[in-house]
Amino acid sequence: MESQRNLILIGLLFVSFLLWQQWNIDQNPPAPTEQASTLAAPSADVPQASQTSDAPIGAQRSSADLISVTTDTLQLKIDPVGGDVVFAALPKHKLEQGGDEPLTILENDSQFTYVAQSGLIGAQGPDSQQRPTYSVEGQSFTLSEGQDTLVVPMVFTDANGITFEKRFTFVRGQYDVRVDYVVRNGSEQNAQVQMYTQLKQSTGKKEGSMFMPTYRGAAYSTADTRYEKYSFDKIAKNNLAELTEGGWVAMLQHYFVSAWVPQPQERNELYSRSLNGEAIIGVKQPSQVIAPGSELTTGASLYVGPKDQAALSELSPTLNLVVDYGWLWFIALPLYKLLMFLHSLVGNWGFAIIVMTLIIRGFMYPLTKAQYTSMAKMRKLQPKLQDLKERFGDDRQRMSQAMMELYKKEKVNPMGGCLPLLLQFPIFIAFYWVLLEGVELRHADFMFWITDLSQKDPYYILPILMGLSMFAMQKMQPTMATMDPMQQKIMQYMPVMFTFFFLWFPAGLVLYWLVGNLVSITQQVVIYRQLDAQGLK
Template identity: 65%
Template sequence: MESQRNILLIGLLFVSFLLWQQWQADKAPQAQAQTNVATQTVQHSTDVPESDASVPATVAVSKDLITVKTDQLDVKISPVGGDIVYAALLSHKLELGKDEPFVLLEQTPGFTYIAQSGLIGANGIDSVDGRAHFTAAKTEYVMTGDTLDVPLTYTAENGATFTKIFSFRKGEFDIGVDYRIHNTSAEPLKMQMYGQIKQTVRASDSSMMMPTYRGGAFSTEKERYEKYDFEEMAKANLKEETQGGWVAMLQHYFVSAWVPQANEQNILFTRESNGVANIGFRTPVFTVAPGATDNVAAKFYVGPKDQAALSALSPTLNLVVDYGFLWWLAVPIYKLLMFFQSIVGNWGVAIILITLTVRGALYPLTKAQYTSMAKMRNLQPKLQEMKERYGDDRQKMGQAMMELYKKEKVNPMGGCLPILLQMPIFIALYWVLLESVELRHAPFMLWINDLSVQDPYYVLPILMGVSMYVMQKMQPMAPTMDPMQVKMMQWMPVVFTVFFLWFPAGLVLYWLVGNLVAIIQQKIIYAQLEKKGLK
């Protein structure tokens, strides 16, 4: 009976957790319609951030794009401003089994998601009224070695030359953006670099089963990782001064992020207008002396939430893989999962191994749970006698019960501890499976081609329900159990089966294997208890 109640407790706690997550997601703003429908050409609105000094300006439009292809990225750069207006991730497909790459940055009718950067200030070449028009040696660049540099040049009216260099590396999703300024004028040039990510406000594809986040995030010296969603951007502009830091736009499995120099005192900012949100950074004002050459640089990442690659850019950028309040438990689970996968080469098998590890580690507590339950059942006749003896005198009844428990060495809470430990582990693993891009399009075997989505034939949820039914039959209902509670327990396997139909296959696999291991452990423990005379 206690075990059945524990199963019900797990279900109620997890459903409550998912409802809470969905309530959080529902607070996010809904996508807003674009007031101006974009054309097929790449356009730039007057959203260049204001400098720390007053600046002049003009609006410009470019139809010619510079294409850059590496082994990982297909990128298009606009000569106006040198903005990245398109980025496709060649090693990550839009759909399983198809060749079309996943497009993260793009500008289409009704939707904009691009990365902008420039030089602003008293002698900057970008402003709210116009952007610098760069020229390039060619319109298409293809990586043939380990690195590829794409230089864009611009000459100002005072004769100063500006070279904007995009640097790509083989196997990487980060792009170096480096401005080299050669001041041929007789006056010092004062300016500052900015980088921002511009995106049309769009609601996340979050659901109760897949509570994912879409919106902004940033990091400062004080706040290692902080979300700043579209609704917050609409309410108030962010302005944080920090050494180093980064800004990002997040969505399920993927991220775009600007990472300025770690040793600089940067300003992080946001703006939202007409359904378009910007999050970005500004560097301090710097001066290029007459006849001197200077440079300023930043990194731009556009790709999957690869924790190793993100950590290499900034020690806190990997936190965009958000495991929630149980991150301290999810991180070692993720590392253990990666370790198993590196050995077996199959994410499904790795999930099975981590399930066996968790269940094995909890076995002493599980054994203590069933032992405590067996002792409690054996004490039922004595507890019933106490109830008849003391009647409604709860104080004497409580004292007598505690003395009995102490005498028989029974912990009445012994059956709850394993459940309380398993629930955080389950939630942490749930977030690991939900957030780990490694599981996207990762096959298991047979019909399971993608562990990050639901079982297309619902075989795993049905098997999970059957395993719950078997576990229930191994636990006979107590004669004194309330009939309504009996009916609830009988329906639990059905309810859980329906509930798990839309869960990611990897999570259902974990639960199914966990149930099978629990059944085996249950039979072993029961056999040991029988030998000790505990029914």
């Protein structure tokens, strides 16, 4: 098969891939934005199917009442009414490269709500009717130098003498927070409570584009479904209702995630709900009874941070799947691990990409050589194929049989030129998702003007060089001059089209493609010389 036709095939696949991405975005539009006026009480957001209690009335606290918590990885604000986390920022991940302002994940204001809520419902649950106001010894808590663990206790005692201690435990270097309830039943009757945890977010905030199709929305996991996206649009149409052992719920965005992970050994209920322009996804743990004079501890883990696969896997074996590589995950995951290993050796993400490209191209060299050898043999057979067309041009069946006999006799595989391309394109797409999803590459510096490999080249130099390398590859093709004028024009515009597409692609991906082209040019020179020596010019 002619190399020019193969390039057209790549172009068509490439365009089809981009169109598919845009169609996927169009099929999952965000719901219309509605301004959230207050922070609704979490128990009011629990699905109506719950057999626990009626919905309470929520309460909004002023910012002066919020409890501040600062660690080496998190800056949180907790509302003493209900004990919800209403603000979370990541001091190790800046909003802008080179800036001082930390990236904000959770927030709550008149324009946007994204909070992590938790509480106890049930017959004696303090969140069943109205959110409890916890007493806290202090307004600000900080993880000091040399301190590995920070505990923030909040206490509420109801009219029946039942004490509820909501305890937040922070660990140095970690983005997960342990949220435990210690219930001490000082009443004369049994106390029945049920813990719930949920994430709530306004649905109007958009992310992604045609060339960077990132996902902002919910996701969950059950014992039967390891990972499932549940978009805001799905939440608005259909409430989630899943019973499972373990499981988790999450809200995803580009590079970062928040998630509630309940007790893995318990039978939990996952739910979702759409309310006043806000999407809610949560977990209800089993109802529990505390006898008079007894004590019960129950809890869950809240993760707010980057999509760090190692850290996520420690919380749940499937939570690392929020780093979504799509249907080519089985290719992307080894590429990711190889990239991480190479970076540990060279210390620069750009050079790690270059070395990885050399390894991939070197691994594919035998297939590339087979491709060009097959093309050369096909060109050598053109006179014989033309004779067959003149003899059997009107009889397609006899023509096909004669061609197959000729290929068998000459030991030529007519599809031999396609295999390297079919292998190369999935690798390209998989590596695209590695660069798109890998938080390690966010704000990763390379050299010179490329200061962020996860963003487009600010001066478009790499895409232009990539286009020039494609043009050089075309000129090296021996059959370019034999094509008809229309085919030549199509092929001449291919580098221009690819350059246009790559203008908005992450610089790391363009670097990979550019280096790959340069390696291919070198390989072509070597292979052509070998073919000349074999009489297959």
